[in-house]
Amino acid sequence: MAKTIELNIRRQDTPYSPPYWQRFSIPYRRGHNIVSALMVIREHPHTREGKRVDPVAWEFNCMEEVCGACSMMINGRPRQACSTLVDSLDQPIRLEPLSKFPVVRDLMVDRSKIFNDLKRVRAWIEIDGAWDIHEGAPRIAPETWRENYLFSRCMSCGCCLEACPEYAVEKDFVGPAALAAVRLMNNHPTGRYHRRQRLHAIMGDDGLSNCGNAQNCVRVCPKQIPLTTAIGELGRQTSLQLLRDLFGKSE
């Protein structure tokens, strides 16, 4: 018998309808990743039993693991579909949408909470305007640059949030990705001017203190972002800030 790739896919037609499973079988080809396998299915949308069905809907854009679009559960683990090679997986491969976000359809979910949380923690640098100020760039020690760079690659894919036991759409915890963004902004030469506001944004009930330090987040981040290091640093920063707030020292 010809070699095949077997996939079990959890499907859902609308945000309001119940989920169901379908089994697909496509011809084996070396080098397939989950996105290219799903492309075969959308071109020939037949279940293993030969029934013609609606093509499976999913999200992807860059296909290079840099846009963050294609996150899904692959054999029970949150991952990027584009960079997961079929040859590295046990079959039948199980594909499910991320469970922490509302399903839009099939493997597509609504991750707008991620972006709202970036707003909540004020993950930006305040500039007067996007024009030239005719001043050279500040010097930055290569070591500092390297540390910051690690954090600046967060592509808002949501894998860490899926893995975090404290994170849920109904809950207000901002989650590790937004916390790492605060760490990054607070270490920028002028971003640090507004450190206090960002720290206050994560000092409330739904901020940093919700993290139970389960470390799940770091383990799944496709970009190996040292999330718990960031959370540790922020712990120290918020403690100091708390003291400053108590004794009324302005920064």
Place this chain on the structure above:
Amino acid sequence: MRRPRRVIVVGGGLGGLWSALRVAEAGYQVEIFSLFEVKRSHSVCAQGGINASIDTKGERDSVWQHIVDTLKGGAYLANQPPVKTLCEEAPGIIRTFERMGVTFSRTAEGLLDLRLFGGVKNRRTLFAGASTGQQLLYGVDQEIRRQEALGRVRKFEWWEFLSLVKDSQGICKGIVAMNLRTMDVKGFRADAVILATGGMGHVFGHRSTNSTNSTGSAACRAYQQGARFANCEFFQFHPTAMLGDDKTRLMSEAARGEGGRIWVPKNPGDQRKASRIPEQERYYFLEEWYPSYGNTVPRDLASRAIWKVVHEMGLGVGGEDKVYLDLTHLNPGFIEQRLHAILDIYRKFHGTDPVHEPMEIYPSAHYAMGGLWVDFEKDEASGGLKAGSPRNHATNLPGLYACGECDYGYHGANRLGANSLLSASFSGRVAGEAVASYLKGLEVGIEQVPEHFYTEEISRQQRINEELLKGGGGENPYTLHHELGEIMSGQVGVVRDNTTLKQAIDSLQGLAQRCQTVDLESSNSWSNQGLVYARQLQEMVHLGLVIASSALARDECRGAHYKPAFELTPPTDAYPGDPAYEVYRGKWKKQNQQWLKTTITEHATAGPRISFDQVDLSVLPPEEPRDYR
């Protein structure tokens, strides 16, 4: 009280976000439309870097040299005043990115680091680790988020632009867009519209380094409503892209720069693993054909050589469209350090290790130099762009602007590496400022545009959806896209010829018909990706026709457009000053007289209508042909 003027920006890549930022900063309301969260736009794919002459490497690099390299690299086809200002303001753009929080890589003493990029002599390319485009986009994305929090910007993510709405005088007054989740089609009013919808690599099928958002369909829709395209025959093919069924992934020039060698087995039937093929049975064709440059010839020459070896000599590896890019002879520690990003991508996506096995690569559609035609106003005093002129980046449709990869400015017949992150950002900034000036001069507000202009356009778009959903024709849109890719990559690609181009146009016309009768068989009205794809496919086929027709019209070789039947080669062993060379120079100038013109395409029912426009050569008149010897 008058409502503040409102601007719609379609596209959330570097171009779109920069323009939105400048419009918002000018005090106007902005609505950004994007196919998905703007942070996921194709701009994040760029790894290499962004050019700006800051001369911190003791090489006496200058802004003037950046201008010269850009113009010559583009074979003089770009209008020169915009290029002049682009290069002059590049260092300022970098400084602004720094303030937004972009972490450019630093030297040991903490200064902005620079690297060397293809086609130039001096180090001029800034980079942020191995993910420059991502870092740049995130910088502007953060600022946009801040504007959003301030209530000046509103995002419509998961909305696809379908068409423009024009008033009775043909002035652009809004758009019709489709919600990609509910599939609702709606009209949106705006005093001005900016298109920043990126490239069109997917017209060449899956043999493209582009992200899926790069279909060119938005620009093509504007074209069919009267916007002009320019220079669409100029498409850059990257010589070294890693093969894949879903897309081809860029292996940067650095691989050749650090000593990578390109070869094919001399015997195309050779079944052995690459590493088992002895040295004397390998054909290092670049080294043989270009002894002085060898493997580091510029992109276009490398692409053509690979094409020749595979298509004319039949030497593709295993009879397929591929050749080897070999690093295995290099010191593993050295390449691990210097080429880490490439090794990483190849291992991750191909599953084998280039340290031990040669990579398999092939030229791939990478960057569209052509796109929507945009105007500019020259500042007579400086010879550059007139700052704040409402003409800058305006299309020929009043009220419609374009910036980023979807416009045609800056790169002429070929783009220098690392110049397009710059042009996307710069053009976004200029377009935003131009729109702010345009709004100042605007008398009638959008409130006064009668509703029926919107409702009519909405109905027209809904009818297109209904027709497609009816189906019954039996065609599969995904299969048709592969066919489109075969035609475009095979017949309108790296090497062109008029007979083949005519065949391609015939095939594309046939394909256009078949695209009308696709079977979506999708009963679901929620997030119907098949419908979206089928619509984009129609535009891509249309764009294919525009590209092929423009290519047919240009009987010469210039930049990325290569038609060997009309090639003008310098005499061997003759150099400037020699009579034989001066005869050649004379022929080259004559060729410029006839062909150094912008190709303009306008939509007509019978097919693309082509004409030619003068190029502004006021900064650096063309005197020297390009010479690679």
